[in-house]
Amino acid sequence: MENGAARTAPAVIVAIDGPSGTGKSSTSKAVATHLGLSYLDTGAQYRAITWWMVNNNIDITDPSAIAAVAGKPEIVSGTDPSAPTITVDGVDVSVPIRGQEVTSRVSAVSAVPEVRARITELQRSLAASARTGIVVEGRDIGTTVLPDADLKVFLTASAEARAARRSGELKGADVHATRAALIQRDAADSSRKTSPLAKADDAVEVDTTDLTLQQVIECVVTLVEEKRAAK
Numbered sequence: 001m002e003n004g005a006a007r008t009a010p011a012v013i014v015a016i017d018g019p020s021g022t023g024k025s026s027t028s029k030a031v032a033t034h035l036g037l038s039y040l041d042t043g044a045q046y047r048a049i050t051w052w053m054v055n056n057n058i059d060i061t062d063p064s065a066i067a068a069v070a071g072k073p074e075i076v077s078g079t080d081p082s083a084p085t086i087t088v089d090g091v092d093v094s095v096p097i098r099g100q101e102v103t104s105r106v107s108a109v110s111a112v113p114e115v116r117a118r119i120t121e122l123q124r125s126l127a128a129s130a131r132t133g134i135v136v137e138g139r140d141i142g143t144t145v146l147p148d149a150d151l152k153v154f155l156t157a158s159a160e161a162r163a164a165r166r167s168g169e170l171k172g173a174d175v176h177a178t179r180a181a182l183i184q185r186d187a188a189d190s191s192r193k194t195s196p197l198a199k200a201d202d203a204v205e206v207d208t209t210d211l212t213l214q215q216v217i218e219c220v221v222t223l224v225e226e227k228r229a230a231k
């Protein structure tokens with residue numbers, strides 16, 4: 001190499017989208033850790049702003065009420081894949097954003113264009129400042145947030161597999177009710193007007209129904225390494 005300079009890998013931007021329970025978070029964190037990249041859970045950001053709306057008694061059924069205050073909460077995401085963090089106005093909300101109160105309302109809040117504009121700006125700024133690159137997971141990353149990502153992956157899995165995974169995680173929650181809730185949230189996320197859940201035309205689709213988590217991770221790591229080698 002010229003002047004003995006060590007070649008550093010170019011920063012790589014990876015977008016991972018897909019419906020609920022397809023393995024986006026588990027896969028993205030592991031891929032980012034393996035490749036020394038940052039990691040951003042964009043669902044956590046939408047959950048955080050929803051938590052703030054609930055805590056401040058904003059009428060979730062009124063999009064104009066949500067839009068009017070969308071710029072108020074300060075949402076900060078930590079992007080270390082081994083310890084991702086999320087705070088709202090300095091409060092750690094990593095636990096309450098996973099509760100039912102937030103989960104049942106997040107699709108309504110995330111459908112409001114002013115909320116999406118605010119959160120999208122945060123996401124682009126974090127991606128632009130990631131030194132080695134970043135794995136960003138969500139619903140509209142490949143289509144809207146980072147349309148020029150080096151690699152776009154769209155994870156899918158049957159509703160049955162996703163419900164079984166989630167009810168296992170929720171310590172035996174009723175699998176039928178879990179399946180119905182997943183389908184309802186996906187339908188809301190896919191049918192909203194602004195940046196719906198969708199596969200980008202140039203995304204690689206990976207059906208994870210019959211794959212172990214380790215197999216999905218290995219598949220995505222290989223795809224990233226191929227893109228990196230070609231840069």
Ligand SMILES: Nc1ncnc2c1ncn2[C@@H]1O[C@H](COP(=O)(O)OP(=O)(O)OP(=O)(O)O)[C@@H](O)[C@H]1O
Nearest residue numbers: 019020021022023024025026165169208211212213
């Ligand atoms: N291929 C797989 N096989 C079996 N279990 C899996 C697989 N991928 C993920 N899981 C498990 O399924 C559950 C959901 O995974 P994860 O949270 O990564 O999905 P997600 O797509 O990020 O969901 P959401 O969009 O709702 O946040 C977790 O318990 C995870 O360990």
Ligand SMILES: Nc1ccn([C@@H]2O[C@H](COP(=O)(O)O)[C@@H](O)[C@H]2O)c(=O)n1
Nearest residue numbers: 042043044046106107110138139140189
């Ligand atoms: N890019 C994204 C990511 C998420 N959402 C909304 O947030 C909800 C929660 O996402 P999880 O991944 O934590 O389950 C999701 O249902 C969407 O309503 C989004 O709109 N865009």
